[in-house]
Amino acid sequence: MEFLTNLINGISLGSVYAIIALGYTMVYGIAKMLNFAHGDVIMVGGYIAFMTLFYLGMNPLICVLIAICGCTLLGIVIERVAYKPLRQSPSLTVLITAIGVSYLLQNLALLIWGSNPKVFPSIAAGLPSLQLFDGQLNISAETLITIGASVIIMVVLGLFTTKTKMGKAMRACSEDPGAARLMGINVDTTISTTFAIGSGLAAVAGVLLCSSYPTLMPTTGAMPGIKAFTAAVFGGIGSIPGAVLGGVLLGIIEIFAKAYIGTQLADAVVFAVLIIVLLIKPSGLLGKYVPEKV
């Protein structure tokens, strides 16, 4: 029973990582950049949802929608101002800019919302939890929503990238931007759209993260962001199912390491597993291996 509880906790934590990792992986796949500010967009999403939920007392669904709109807008602005002038620059330049944006968002949040943590109200308030095996196994409504949301998002994103025109354009751009441009695809717009979608996902991740682990601070997004980035690489960066698989596995490993190996060195264990996997499969679990050409 303890094992099952741990497994479910792991999947729940992993689902949050998975949604964050999806944002990372989409942006990476197309723009080939590590968007270190992604974790902080999550934090902003959390704050927007908190404001509408706690101060205005709106319906949780509407709050999520407002957070998505807010974050999408924020993502577009960041992309326009900070990343777009750097399209032709080396990827490290963009990486440092992303770090700058991350600092900026954290410190803006500190000024706007203060340093005192906020406790995020549950979005599943009033919903009953699922009780199995005579109440020995207790699965909270948040956990179910989180797991459900990550599955839905993965399926929708999968359909979007394979069925819609924009999705196909995205895949074309990530495959070969030059050829895509020749085919009449507006690469610039496609990249911007990817950013917008990634940021919208960040808002969902923010709400789910804060709902399950309910403290909200200006630095809330930083560590989950790094872990989700790890998860994205773990699953094979650029791959949508890979991000979900990587996220869920990372969550499970983290919880199991804490439960069965020892809490003090749990983080070390998580990263050690990651290293071992990458050494055996250098392009991640579901990553595509592209052979080096001369």
Place this chain on the structure above:
Amino acid sequence: MQATTATKSAPSFKDRLLEALKGTFGTYFLVVVAFLIVQGFIATGSMSSALQGQLVPICVYVCAAVSLNLVVGISGELSLGHAGFMSVGAFTGCIMASMLAPIIPNDFLRLLISILTGGCFGAVAGFVVGVPVMRLSGDYLAIVTLAFGEIIKNILNNLYVGSDASGLHVSMSSVQDLGMTNGTVIINGPQGAVGISKLSTFVMGFLLIMFTLFVVSNLVRSRSGRAIMAVRDNRIAAESVGINVTKYRLMAFVVSAALAGMAGTLYAMNFSSVVASRFDYNTSILILVYVVLGGIGNIRGSIISATILTILPEFLRFMADYRMLIYAVVLICVMVLPNVPVVQRFMEAFKAKVPWLIDKDALEEPDLAEEGGNRG
């Protein structure tokens, strides 16, 4: 590319001087002059304690940035775990200094031996991490170095070391488990190394910078250095002419880790306490920022940007709450503005006026997204 501005006919003395200043010699010259100016200020007592207190950290960051530049710029790998090697150096250096305290009374000598110890252990850590890491490249390498940095931090956070009459005691669980009596706790888990005697001096910092410069610039110009750059520029071509790719990548990585370890010791010995969480991925990224901002592969740029970015947050203290916000804005602007056409034109004009500032040894920046990966 930029170096062809002056020498057309027979070079005059001034031209030759300018030419020399553009090279490695100029970098040494810059460091020595800066050192002398600072010493002058200290001697006349006209330097604020705020700035004086930052001298050693500046030296540390300069060394860390130059050594990271060896990996990122010269070898073309994105490493996000540099601070991990610093912490290995910091902690081993502390233990060494503490052990030597009764044997060697001379502070300078003790510091020197500690720094060398830190460097050795940094190199060992670099080798241990480097062997598996060198199987990877690109962003996968980056994430694995980040992971190693976090593992090192996590282990050091659980490390307890003490010494008493019977020698050194090590434990991974608690001070009580050290099993010693009437001893001195050197490293106390998450509280880090406390009770360090403050040995670091600005002079030592200066010497370490000179040493780091010497090692890196000579390595770059050696046969091995050319091999490292050949691997960076085209791995397959380098392999096909018989260069042992893994060996040369590993060489750059280990040398860089050793230098980082030495910088770490210098850092630890400047404060009476040092904690492992100080050397997390944020610190690694901070050093990477120095490197990228100074120009990848540009040693002199690393020195200048590390200095400025260390002073900047302190200089902004009058901004109070807005301090870190301004810092972030400056960072973004420095990265983005040079890519705005108006600024580009201005910079071209500026460069024409002060040609001596340009480092002729500066290397063409590699684009890691294309160089490092398997994407070909």
Place this chain on the structure above:
Amino acid sequence: MSFSNISRRGFVQAMGVAGAAGAVALTGCGNSAGGSDNGGSSSEGGDGKFKLGGIGPITGPAAIYGNACKNAAQIAVDEINASDSTFKFDYRFEDDENNAEKSVNAFNTLKDWGMQMLMGTTTTAPCIAVSKEASADNIFELTPSASSTDVIGGQPDADGNVAEQRKPNVFQMCFTDPNQGVASAKYISEQKLGTKVGIIYDSSDAYSTGIDQKFLSEAKNVSLEVVANEAFTADSATDFSAQLNSCKSAEADILFLPIYYTPASIILKQAKDMGYAPKFFGVDGMDGILSLEGFDTSLAEGVMLLTPFNADASDEKTQAFVKAYKEKFNETPNQFAADAYDCVYVLQAALEKAECTPDMSASDICDKLVEVFTSSDFVFDGLTGESIAWSDTGEATKEPKGMVIQNGAYVGME
């Protein structure tokens, strides 16, 4: 591509020139502003006020603690300056991002400003570094909240091992970590609050680890059974389900939480979600949990904690302070704030007793203050305790009060 590269390199070089100029300017500034201060020995009070410096994290993850200290000390200073006391303060607070290096920088900045005494630093690790500096410069330091014994130094543990020598100019306002660990273990065993104790602590935090280790060794003495001793780190402080699960499996009936209130709030929620309802016992870091914005206080029902301060206390002093804090900063003050507020008043009382004047050097003030603090007849009544006294070890002697949360408020537990 190469065009933009060259350009940025040039840009950095230009920054270099600008930066060098800035550095020179900075040197010049320090020179003109700080006068010829070597070690703050000749700083002058100017307009008849003592220069009080404060250091703590006001940005970064630990910002809540630094801000609490900064704000509360501001209130105390404002009150004192508005009163007719002749001992008034010129107060300046600097950020250290909970980083020893930045903390020493902040200390040096304050020294350039002419600081005569230091209220700080807020957090332990930076405080150890700063107290060493303050000790070397002989500037009086009173920390509101850095609770490790390494801050004051000279405290051997049970086996006689020492990490840090005593720094005679450094004093604490809060309890020391061992003090809390021992007190908690005794309290739990004396009051028979539980038989099997589970612990969840932050292994990346000096404060939490310190209390945990003392609790464990004291638990042996008072024959408390510790069935689970689970750790987490600052990097994984979002999810505690694994730790709670271990405690639940070990059938712990009381959970000891020597941690701050932010992770504690998550633990309370997750424990409820998994249907685990042991008793919870916290230390002073737990204080503040009720004023967390958005926190469902019903989760904290029945939580016990040892704390010197209670924002709901009915005494006049506390109520006046809480009211002033709420008005000015729109937040309920926590124990950090109360300690910082007390610090300012202690310093004022000590200055008065030592008959210091603002034109004295920092070093002279330090010598006199140390004398007063270690004298047996110097006691202080503040928000965080009655008749608090200091010994020459630097520790404050005050008794933690046992509190229990009932109906969303603290109630004394005896």
